[in-house]
Amino acid sequence: MISVLIIIGSIIMVGNIIAYIRFIRTSSDVMLSGKHGELIWENIGLGLLVFFLLGYLGVAFFGKPDYLVAGILFFGAVFVSLTLVLLYHLVNTLKDRSIEVTETLIGVIEARDPNLNGHSRNVQMLSMCLYKHLPTHMKEGISPVSFEYAALLHDVGKLGVPESILNKPGKLDAGEWEVMKQHPKIAMDLLRTLPSFDEIKDWILYHHERIDGNGYYGIPGDEIPMAARIIAVCDTYSAITMRRSYKDKKTHEEAMEIISDVAGTQLDPDIVRIFMTIPKDELKACTPKMVDFVS
Secondary structure: OHHHHHHHHHHHHHHHHHHHHHHHHHOOOOOOOOOHHHHHHHHHHHHHHHHHHHHHHHHHHHOOOOHHHHHHHHHHHHHHHHHHHHHHHHHHHHHHHHHHHHHHHHHHHHOOOOOOOOHHHHHHHHHHHHHHHOOHHHHOOOOHHHHHHHHHOOOHHHHHOOHHHHOOOOOOOHHHHHHHOOHHHHHHHHHOOOHHHHHHHHHHHOOOOOOOOOOOOOOOHHHOOHHHHHHHHHHHHHHHHOOEOOEOOOOHHHHHHHHHHHEOOOEOHHHHHHHOOOOHHHHHOOOOOOOOOOO
């Protein structure tokens, strides 16, 4: 019985180490930025778990434990498991509440502009929907939490664009268009005070770049961050299916046709191909209530 308790405790500790490593890897996002000091503590935590595991194995193979020692080792491993589960739950709760607060703030900001009301939330939901359908290699290096923030904040720079330009019913002239094109850079300036958002700044800055290199900043297609390319597809779909002061909304089918036509020039053709496989009802479910969507 003593050996059984120690062996089970050792197995639990191995599971704890695997869970801890997985937790650290998946927590590298805008909410838990990996600063140097934090990385040191993370490594210390991993080192202690490995040290305890070696202690379990040492006792199992070289010691002469009694029931008290075996019980302490077993319940110690269980306690570590419960602590990791609680930590994981608390961190995920923090992330959920933080994104909810950000969504509310963006909603309040956009409510002043009929051309933006609901757009950022729509792009956020579409982007996360598309993200789930992407193959693993396309998701590499893109934390879902960071990506969700980038999609939600992609147009936050329009706060610095005059309402006379945002709400203009007709086509923008050359000067007005130059002002409008500054909104990704304005977003960068707004987020500059948040070091933990460094990894998503380029995703926001380049979400209007084109695969053919004729975007806002002329970035070649292969240099556009994958996250920015994903957001660009969802941003385009949302803009087409929303009513604006200068245009009527279009149907899902019309939007898909337009997106298909610009694949390879404006949008990444591989991402467009995947986006077009998503069922219509799944895309419609990404539409916030305040957005006027065409069936």
